[in-house]
Structures are given as structure tokens and as C-alpha cells.
Amino acid sequence: MSERRVAWLFVGTGLALFAVMGLAGLAMRLSQAEVYTLSPSWFYRLMTLHGAGMLTGALLAMMGALWFVLRRTVPLDLGRMLVSYLSILGGALLVVVAVVLGGFAAGWTFLWPLPFDAAGAWRPWATDTFLVGMLLVGTGFFVYCIDLLLQTCATYGGLQRALGISYLRNRDDSPPPPAAIAATVVALEGLIASAVGTTILVALIGRAIDSGMELDALWAKNLTYFFGHSVANLIIYLAAGAVYVMLPGYTGRPWKTTKPIVVAWLFTLLFVATAYSHHLYMDFVQPGWAQGFSSVASFGAALPPAVVTIYTGAMLVWGSRYRWTLASALLYLGFMGWAIGGTGAVIDSLIPVNFRFHNTLWVPAHFHTYLLMGVIFWALSLLVRMLEESSGRTAREGVSAFALGSLLVGGYGFLAAWYVSGALGVPRRWAVHPEGTAGYSLAGAIFAIVFAIGLLVLLFECARLARIAGTRRWERPPAVDEPLPAAGETAPLLTTGYQFGAVVAATVVFLASFAPQITDAVEDSTRYHHLQHGAQFVVGALIGAAVASTPTVFAWLRHRASVAIAVVVVAPAAMLLVMLPTIYDSLATSEGWHALFHLGVTALGFVTGLATGSLGLVTGRIVLVLSIGMALMYAAGVTGG
Numbered sequence: 001m002s003e004r005r006v007a008w009l010f011v012g013t014g015l016a017l018f019a020v021m022g023l024a025g026l027a028m029r030l031s032q033a034e035v036y037t038l039s040p041s042w043f044y045r046l047m048t049l050h051g052a053g054m055l056t057g058a059l060l061a062m063m064g065a066l067w068f069v070l071r072r073t074v075p076l077d078l079g080r081m082l083v084s085y086l087s088i089l090g091g092a093l094l095v096v097v098a099v100v101l102g103g104f105a106a107g108w109t110f111l112w113p114l115p116f117d118a119a120g121a122w123r124p125w126a127t128d129t130f131l132v133g134m135l136l137v138g139t140g141f142f143v144y145c146i147d148l149l150l151q152t153c154a155t156y157g158g159l160q161r162a163l164g165i166s167y168l169r170n171r172d173d174s175p176p177p178p179a180a181i182a183a184t185v186v187a188l189e190g191l192i193a194s195a196v197g198t199t200i201l202v203a204l205i206g207r208a209i210d211s212g213m214e215l216d217a218l219w220a221k222n223l224t225y226f227f228g229h230s231v232a233n234l235i236i237y238l239a240a241g242a243v244y245v246m247l248p249g250y251t252g253r254p255w256k257t258t259k260p261i262v263v264a265w266l267f268t269l270l271f272v273a274t275a276y277s278h279h280l281y282m283d284f285v286q287p288g289w290a291q292g293f294s295s296v297a298s299f300g301a302a303l304p305p306a307v308v309t310i311y312t313g314a315m316l317v318w319g320s321r322y323r324w325t326l327a328s329a330l331l332y333l334g335f336m337g338w339a340i341g342g343t344g345a346v347i348d349s350l351i352p353v354n355f356r357f358h359n360t361l362w363v364p365a366h367f368h369t370y371l372l373m374g375v376i377f378w379a380l381s382l383l384v385r386m387l388e389e390s391s392g393r394t395a396r397e398g399v400s401a402f403a404l405g406s407l408l409v410g411g412y413g414f415l416a417a418w419y420v421s422g423a424l425g426v427p428r429r430w431a432v433h434p435e436g437t438a439g440y441s442l443a444g445a446i447f448a449i450v451f452a453i454g455l456l457v458l459l460f461e462c463a464r465l466a467r468i469a470g471t472r473r474w475e476r477p478p479a480v481d482e483p484l485p486a487a488g489e490t491a492p493l494l495t496t497g498y499q500f501g502a503v504v505a506a507t508v509v510f511l512a513s514f515a516p517q518i519t520d521a522v523e524d525s526t527r528y529h530h531l532q533h534g535a536q537f538v539v540g541a542l543i544g545a546a547v548a549s550t551p552t553v554f555a556w557l558r559h560r561a562s563v564a565i566a567v568v569v570v571a572p573a574a575m576l577l578v579m580l581p582t583i584y585d586s587l588a589t590s591e592g593w594h595a596l597f598h599l600g601v602t603a604l605g606f607v608t609g610l611a612t613g614s615l616g617l618v619t620g621r622i623v624l625v626l627s628i629g630m631a632l633m634y635a636a637g638v639t640g641g
Helices: 002-032 040-070 078-101 124-156 178-209 217-246 259-280 288-300 303-317 326-349 351-357 362-391 397-423 438-473 497-514 516-524 526-548 551-557 561-577 581-587 591-615 617-637
Strands: 213-215 638-640
Touching (some): 002 040, 002 438, 040 078, 040 178, 124 178, 124 217, 124 617, 178 213, 178 217, 178 259, 178 561, 178 617, 217 362, 259 303, 326 351, 326 362, 326 397, 362 438, 497 516, 526 617, 551 591, 561 617, 591 617, 617 638
């Protein structure tokens, strides 16, 4: 079946990337343990590659896992999934080229202005390549999330039903399954995070083209951490959606949608979007209200998964005739990694503790716990489960016990060395640790090797099951793809006369951005100039949305969603890129060319608005708002030229 092939592709690629990046991490740990000397240049190159590669690998694996379990009830598009895969894989390859060949070593967070202050450590083209690579990774996830939201809303009859809100309000007796609710939340958050990431990455790429551009440092840091922190968190929630389907297969009990589950995911939707700024507690210029809200959101974010998903998952197992196999054990133990890592994150998010822990090894300890011992355990569980189903056999008990024991002892021993080091104040991101602390790194490296041995044993057992499955493949008739469920009908963006009237009124207001008085007034301010361009993009987007909602045009657009996705990815990014001062300043000497430039920005808005008409009522409106928001965010932070 295509679901199984896609799962193999995503999970296999993700785990392979994880394994290679794990070797890079071990190399760094051994250097800190003074077993051998890794030059600072190569240490920071490996650190950059390790961070970007680990997250990309985990993201790929969990995207495939959720797609695999969800496509049986939601008609997700195979072509868009493959486009997403190719975009992410292409981005990952560019990151490898930038780091290994170009020497880029600014860290996977690419915080402004470090990528452009290399001090000779890496070449300018390496910065450009890395940024384009990260942009492709974000673009791939954006495409995935558009399809996810489009299809869940179409299948379950709108956003309120897909999120379970109608069920919560007693207006729906047949709510979507928990996996669909989780997927809808991930899609919403993923679209926002990808739009923010595109904005900061295009701004940085623009800075690489026009050296006169400047970025507001606090603006850049907020957008960067919103993007990075949100995507890292969403990896866990992608995994949770898959677990909702995988666990009942071993307990024999359905994981039903309940009102506490719906409430938990609605709070998760809020908390994931607001918790990121605990990375900015030490930035004294960050608004105080944002820091306070972030603190509440950061430790509040632990309640929905801990109280609802982890607890109800444990209760699903409790008292059941749980089938203990290698796959089911990995699945169950993943809850432990999620719980322990989440607890470590909550401790770090408390402001008094954060001032002592945040720039120490405590931070990589907690996020490696829920990624390594949670997400990767779940990815391995899905891999083993598919092999056990294909081969008709389970993994051998003795081999399974040894592999699990090595993974647990090695993994938690490795992480404990980090937790202790962090509590003692050993800094993170240092190539050379303070004198007298090499022993902690050595202990961590030894435990990491134990983990690697367990992983190798597990993979050898997977290879054995794969050989058996390959033999059985010739003994049974080929599988026939089951028909996908039909999704509900989509609706145009604007459905009432009042909505058309509101769009026309807004268009008239934003048309004032073309007025000569405004054009003359903004010439002395780059931010206001960019804001004017953003307003012109809004004019085009609103006109495009109105045209797309007319019956004749909508009838033509409704079956062209894949083309529309390409347009809404390219057009807003192109709009940001053409707002380079080096481009529009060269046109300012000619009124004709200057006017054509403004019309071109409006045209990009028009095609964006037109394309969103193919994405349905919910997804189209959200993408339209995010596209407009990208222009306004850009105007707020980019100056100079």
C-alpha cells in the first residue's frame, strides 16, 4: 500500500539521518572528554550539523508516522507528501554542503548577526547555502501542514469539528478520533511556524544579497526561536497523533475521543504558540508581559500531555492484555521519555531556575530526553511493527531484551551526565568545557556507546525480519490498495454579501497606500516603505480572494489545490525578496519603473489571494492571513539598505 511505502521512506530516512547525526554528537562528546582533540572550528561545524540534522531526521520520521496512521481515514494527498519529502531532503543536503564543505558553524538557530560575522571561519556562500537549505526544510513542512489541514477540515466538516469544538459544545455526537484532532492542531501550528520561519529566513537571505540591509536583533531572535522552538515541539505532537492509533493495536481497547482530550489539545494549540520566548528571558528589552505569559505557557504546556495523553495512555495499558513485543515495549517506554524530558523542560522554564540552567547542559539534556527516548523510540516502534506485520513474526525475546536494556541504560546514563553537568553549571555550546569537568563528558560518551550498541542490535534484528518479509512477499498475492475515504466538499473563501462588502471596504482603505502623499512620506523610512509594500500586497490579496470566491472562478479553482499550494509557497516569499532596498532603490529614479514595481507587488498579492481560493474555506483563509502577516512582520524588522 502507498501508506506503507511512504512510512518506510519517511521513517527510514529520518532514522538514518538520526544515526549519522548521533555519530557527530558522539564525536563532540569524546572531544569534550579529552579523549582526542577536535578543533573548535570542526566542533562548531559538527554542532551546527548535529542540531539541524537531528531535528530534521526526527521531523521526517514523525511526519511519516502520522501520515501512515491517518491516511486510512483522511484522504491525504500522496503527491504533496512526496513534494514535502523532496523539499526537506534537498534542504538537508544543502545544510550538509554548507557545513562540511563551506565550514558554516553559526549553530542551527542561525541567530542574527552571527551568520554574517564569520571572521573568516566560513565562506559567504556557505551562509547562503545553509539559509536556503533551512528555507527548503520549512517549505516542505509548510506543504505537509497545508495538506493536513485541508483534508482534515474537508473530511470532518470544518475547523470546529476537526478540533472537536462542536463535540465539546454538545453539537456533535460523532467527534473525530484523537489522531485527527492532534493532526489539525499540528497543521495549524505548523503553518504559523513555517510562515514565521520563511519571513526571517528570506530576510536573512536578502541580507546576504544586499549587505546594506539591517535587521532588528530582538525581532530576529523572536522570529527565529518561534520557528525553531515550535517545530521542535511539533515533532512530539506529530508523534502523539501516531501513538493514538498505534497503542490500541496492542491493548485491544480503542482510544476514544473525550472532552478532556479535546480541551487538552485546544490548550496545546495556545501554549505551543506562546511558550517559545522562555528562550528570551535574559533579553532585558523583551516586553515584560511577553515574558510573564511565556512563563505561564511554558509550564502550562506540560499539563495537557501529562494529564491527558500520557495518563490516558497508561490507563489504556493498565488492566489490558497488552501484547508485549519489541515494538510495543518501545511504544510504551516512549511515554517515559516524554514525561521525564517534559519535566526537565518545565523546571528550566521557571524564571529563577532558568537564569542558572538555561545556558548549561541542562537544556540539551531535557530536549534530548523527549526526542531521543520518546520520539525516536516511537519511530523505532513503528519500524519494528511494520516489519513484524510484513514478516508475520515478532522480534526474538532475548535479542529484544538486550536491545531494550542497552537503549535504556545507555540513553538515560548519557542524559544523566548532562543533567548533572547542567545542574553544576557546565555551559552548553562550548567546544572546551571548564577544567575538571571532562569526567562527565567521558561518562556521557561511554553511555552513548552503550546506547549505540543497543541500537545496532535492534537494527540487525530489523534486518532479519526484513529478510523474512522479503521471502514471504513472493509467497502471497500482491496487496491491493484500498480506496481512500472521500473528503467533504470545499467552500469558497467568501460566502456572504457581508464578507464581500468587508473585503471591498478593506481594499479601498489599503488602496491609499498608492497615494502620492504616502509614497513621498515613506521615502525616508525603510520600515514604512516596506509597510507600504505590505499594504499593496494586501490590496492584491484581497482582490484575488474576492475574485476566487465568485461562482465561476471558484468552480475552476476548486480542483487545482496542488497548483495553488505551489503559488502560496512561492508568491509571498518572492514578495519579501523583492522588497530588497537594492532592488527598489534602483527603480526610484524612474517614476514609471517605480510604479510598475508597486503594481508587481500587488500582482504577487493577487495571485496569492486567487490561489487561496483553491484551499477551502478554513485553510484558504488561514494561508491568506499568514501571507499578509509575513509582509507586515518583514516591515517591522528590516531596515537599512
